[in-house]
Amino acid sequence: MININITCGDAILNWCIENQIDVSNCSWSIGTFRSHFYTMAALINPPYPYSINNNTGLAFIRLGDGEMKLMFGISVKSIDPWSWRGGQSRLGQDxxxxxxxxKYQYNAYSPFYxxxxxxxxxCPFHEFITMIYQHPKYLTYTNLFVNSNYPATKLLHRSLIRDHRKKIILIINNGASSKKLVELNDWACEILLYPHNGPLMWENNQFREEAIQKIVTTAKRYRNRLFAFSxxxxxxxxxxxxWLENPFNRYIDFGSTLDEMTKNRMTRPYQSNAELNHDPTYVINFDA
Known part of the structure; x- marks a missing residue:
């Protein structure tokens, strides 16, 4: 489990100071792990009338251990059924x-976080941060939805299903049972399935092209929809x-926080932390 709640923010601010970047309006200078979650939750599930605006969008991707190791050619054995032997990978390069x-840093109507x-x-943090062509105000924690924020994330999921029924596109692994898919189709308008061992299969040009074409074609069909990725x-x-094909949707990398909902089982230690799940401070009203 990654413990980044303080070190990441400190590293960001130090990097900004050293590079003389104005952070007066940057959430890293005033924000906390919890407040970052509130900000992102409001963007993902905006209140009316903003929720019916078809001329805005949002994207959020999270770079964790697995992604970092792929980018730097380090072998990976994930808790999920995927792995990489080490060395340069096609997915790491992508x-x-x-x-x-x-383009991300200039797109105010559809920000990319x-x-x-x-x-x-x-890798050294400064080397990593200079690889990202984005203003620090669009950077947040990779574990924003998990650990102590997970109970609030589950409430966010329920709110999204209630408020956007049949307007959510699920992108999940193909291990879901037929019974589970029927259940998910009750509130999702479309479900896209991808294999577990994506990094290895990404080496195949045909698979890579077909995988990209599938999401691009789907993104093009919709506007003002939520795409929930896991x-x-x-x-x-x-x-x-x-996002390149159509920035007028919300593309959110929810990761393993969708597992209990889509797989009917817990896949991470944070999902079974009874202390977190019974903490009354996580009763959040996303309709406020």
């Missing part, structure tokens, strides 16, 4: 291209291509 795309952490054991490292690259 991840680097995604975070270097310069990155969840990051201070991966000292993989397909591991593939999520980051797929969101990049979907």
């Amino acid at each position: 991840l680097k291209k995604a975070i270097r795309y310069p 990155y969840g990051i952490y201070d991966a000292k054991d993989i 397909v591991g490292p593939l999520s980051r690259v797929l969101i990049h291509h979907a």
Whole structure:
């Protein structure tokens, strides 16, 4: 479990100071792990009348251990059923291209956020942060939806299902049972399935092209819809291509926080932390 709640913010601010970047309006200078979550939750599920605005969008991708190791050619054995042997990977190269795309930082009507952490054991933080072509105000925590924020994330999920029934596109792994897919189709307007071992399969050009084409075609069909991603490292690259095709949707990398809902089982330690789930301070009204 990554503990980045303080170190990441400190590293961001130090980098901004050293590079003489104005952070007076940057949430890193005044924000906390919890307040970052509130800000993102409000963007994901905006109140009326903003919720019916068809001329805005949002994207949020999270770069964790697995993505960082793929980008730097380090072997990975994930808690999920995917792995990488080490060395340069096609997915790692595509991840680097995604975070270097310069248009993001100029797109106010459809902001593109990155969840990051201070991966000292993989690469120097300054090297990593300079790879991202984005203003620090669009950077947040990679574990924004998990750990102590997970109970609030589950409330956010319920709110989204209630407020956007049949307006949510789910992008999940293909391990869901037929019974579970029927259940999910009750509130999702479309479900896209991708294989678990995406990094290895991404080496196949045909698979890569078909995977990108599937998300691009789907993104093009909709406007002002929520795309909820939970397909591991593939999520980051797929969101990049979907946003390029149509920035007028919300593309959110929810990661493993969707597992209890889509797999009917817990896949991470934070999901079974009874102390967090019974903390009354997490009773949040997202309709306020």
